[in-house]
Amino acid sequence: MEEKIKALLAEIAAFSVESEADLETYRRLYTNRKAQINTLFADFRQLPPEDKKRLGQPLNQLKQAANDRLEAFQAQLRQQNMAADRPHDLTLPGDPHMPGARHPLSIVLARIVGIFERLGYDIAEGPEIEDDWHNFTALNFPDNHPARDMQDTFFIHRNPDHLLRTHTSSVQIRAMEEGKPPFRILAPGRVYRNEAISARAHCFFHQVEGLVIDKDISFADMKQHLQFFATELFGANTQIKLRPSYFPFTEISAEMDVTCRICEGEGCNVCKYSGWLEIMGCGMVDPNVLRNCGIDPDEYSGFAFGMGVERIAQILFRVPDLRLYSQNDLRFLQQFEQF
Numbered sequence: 376m377e378e379k380i381k382a383l384l385a386e387i388a389a390f391s392v393e394s395e396a397d398l399e400t401y402r403r404l405y406t407n408r409k410a411q412i413n414t415l416f417a418d419f420r421q422l423p424p425e426d427k428k429r430l431g432q433p434l435n436q437l438k439q440a441a442n443d444r445l446e447a448f449q450a451q452l453r454q455q456n457m458a459a460d461r462p463h464d465l466t467l468p469g470d471p472h473m474p475g476a477r478h479p480l481s482i483v484l485a486r487i488v489g490i491f492e493r494l495g496y497d498i499a500e501g502p503e504i505e506d507d508w509h510n511f512t513a514l515n516f517p518d519n520h521p522a523r524d525m526q527d528t529f530f531i532h533r534n535p536d537h538l539l540r541t542h543t544s545s546v547q548i549r550a551m552e553e554g555k556p557p558f559r560i561l562a563p564g565r566v567y568r569n570e571a572i573s574a575r576a577h578c579f580f581h582q583v584e585g586l587v588i589d590k591d592i593s594f595a596d597m598k599q600h601l602q603f604f605a606t607e608l609f610g611a612n613t614q615i616k617l618r619p620s621y622f623p624f625t626e627i628s629a630e631m632d633v634t635c636r637i638c639e640g641e642g643c644n645v646c647k648y649s650g651w652l653e654i655m656g657c658g659m660v661d662p663n664v665l666r667n668c669g670i671d672p673d674e675y676s677g678f679a680f681g682m683g684v685e686r687i688a689q690i691l692f693r694v695p696d697l698r699l700y701s702q703n704d705l706r707f708l709q710q711f712e713q714f
């Protein structure tokens with residue numbers, strides 16, 4: 376019987392089918408009730424127990440092999456029939472596949488980062504759940520500053536010393552605490568504010584913070600970096616304007632406008648007919664902030680700046696409503712595939 380099993384296994388392996396008739400022959404020879412394998416099973420029942428023990432497994436394997444092969448032949452013929460019924464029509468449209476595109480905020484952020492990297496800035500990061508020290512106190516916010524109010528800031532209930540950072544300026548503090556000057560860092564990240572969501576405000580958005588600290592850094596260095604940034608991002612003849620302003624962590628402080636590239640200064644609804652667009656806050660780092668981070672303001676000075684990524688994307692891509700960035704509407708997102 377052993378020989379017979381081996382011979383049948385070899386026959387099954389060598390068998391091939393081209394047509395339904397071949398398949399029928401295969402069935403008759405190997406899988407039908409009257410096929411040789413089933414005769415073997417009848418013989419098997421008559422064997423003495425020690426032979427049964429030895430031959431049971433090979434016999435079952437043979438039956439399994441015959442059935443597996445049958446299924447493979449059936450699948451093969453199904454394929455053949457399908458191909459015959461429906462020859463390939465190369466003019467049919469393909470299945471659309473949507474590879475996705477980069478989010479406009481990612482596109483803009485990559486551009487901003489690329490420009491400052493060319494000026495030698497390193498990327499720095501900090502946590503989105505921040506403590507009062509890094510978000511406010513070390514940045515020279517007085518105790519009664521309105522930004523510390525629940526109206527403006529999300530505090531963490533379990534520990535009121537913790538909050539969702541309201542700006543990426545907190546990363547300045549972390550970088551200065553952790554390292555030694557000189558610094559030239561850029562900190563992109565998400566920030567949170569307790570605002571009602573509208574076309575112009577959202578409870579979360581993105582900022583990029585910059586910080587340069589070294590010996591003899593002046594306001595003129597800051598202007599140079601920011602002018603380079605504005606020209607690289609918005610185009611060759613972009614001008615910048617620094618207007619005096621106030622931030623607790625800078626002295627002197629300014630807000631920076633760039634010439635409106637949408638109307639080229641003619642006046643349009645994006646620049647509110649002024650010809651200028653405000654894009655960031657900036658200034659010389661307040662000596663108190665340096666001291667809070669263990670840096671001697673008599674030895675080192677520097678500047679910082681912070682901008683909103685949504686705002687820059689709004690200007691570059693004419694996005695009319697802040698909410699579009701986070702609604703995942705494909706009709707919006709697909710418009711950025713070419714960038």
Ligand code: DAH
Nearest residue numbers: 542544656657658679680681
């Ligand atoms: N942190 C400010 C904000 O959230 C932006 C800012 C202004 C950052 C002036 C700076 C700066 O580093 O110097 O509105």
